[in-house]
Amino acid sequence: MTVEFDTSSPKFAEYAEPGRLVTGEWLEARLGQPGLVVVESDEDVLLYETGHIPGAVKVDWHTELNDPVVRDYVDGKGFADLLSSKGISRDDTVVIYGDKNNWWAAYALWVFSLFGHEDVRLLDGGRDKWIAEGRPITTEPTVRERTEYPVVERDDSVLRAYKDDVLAHLGNPLIDVRSPEEYNGSRTSAPAYPEEGALRAGHIPTAKSVPWARAVAEDGGFKPRAELDAIYREEAGLSDGDPIIAYCRIGERSSHTWFVLKHLLGFENVRNYDGSWTEWGSAVRVPIVTGDAPGEVPGRS
Amino acid sequence: MIERMTETTLPASLAEIRDEFLELPEPERLQLLLEFSNELPAVPARYEGHQELFEQVLECQSPVFIAIEVDDDRVAMFATAPREAPTTRGFASILVQGLSGLTVDEALAVPDDYPDSIGLRRAVSPLRLSGMTGMLARAKRQIRAKRHSS
16 A cells, blocks of 8 residues: 655655655654554664654664674565564555654665665655654654565665676766765764774765765755756766766765655666775775865776 | 673672663663663753863764763763764763762773673664763773873
8 A cells, every 4th residue: 555645845846756755744644544654764773762753663774774794784584574573564655754864764765775665755854854843753652563574685786886886887977975074085984973994085086076965955854956956967967867876984875865866866877885985995906086086087907 | 701800890880780781671771771861960060161171972973072070089970962862872871870989990990891791782783882982981081181180
């Protein structure tokens, strides 16, 4: 059962896939509707417990979506077990929201998409906007009946890029969504974040720097289509038909940009490189460029 | 072996907190961490408006700041962390409650891997827990520095 799209927002109507976003007003009016599951996914593993949208379930990127041993996502069985335990069915409409302008919500949406969950949407503006609008929050635990989510193997071939894919991709558009300091090589992690996990600093040759937050409007939601086109098409030079890879430090901020490029601007071939800088910046003999310029594709020997 | 060393050097305050966590089934440990988060004491009035008295814990993803006082060989720890970062607040609260009131030697003897011993690795994830390890290391460094100046 799929819930109808939110057609109330003129801003959404301009996007390539207007149905990928919902407004707080739309969601509040439909809480509890059969076929709709609201999922909260945050950076902070306890934030959900301090108060969440009534009826929402929590999915934690770290303890639930990641494999506990290998640096990878859960497999088809793991995902089926997880979604069954959350009471989500394969044909449910899933609306995800979270902290930090939906970083982790977008990341969760991307992982759901790797498993081909068809109808998964974001709450525009995420948790902060919902609260700022004075909408209901509860600490009441959510109880949903267990479902039988089918085991569907993850398909990494379309939406996900591995390091070797990025090497083969050099010369095609790459978007680095980290901070300018991480891009030019003065830091390996975002300002105010711990320095961790990469032995070298800089960016992948030819990557354009478009920090993720440029896609966010003042109210915390996504910027309107025309402003996004100005940033990604005119400024960053992306064109229809381009194969694009986005990356950041561990793949969460770039999931946010991936969502913008794929679902809001309609680029068909966009992949997220989740290995991102924590892999590239520590890998042996991969090319790296420092400074503010994108740099050149290195000669292949 | 490591167990025994930990037993002999861990102050009662931190041992009690650890046992409280370990007695609970894993999913309920998050609730206890939330309780700690809600209990983080406000900093004394003399710290208000004096951000320079605090040290930022850069190992944490959220802005958390700590301050240590050593007075007559007794440690007092203070911390601030935003409400929107309850996990980090919880870590700070555990250390504030566990370290405050200890003698300098007792506090410095707290094992550096105490955060790994309280049963949160799976519930919270090792990456997040490393923020608490960084917080403890910074607190001990401040205690060492202030012991000599007090």
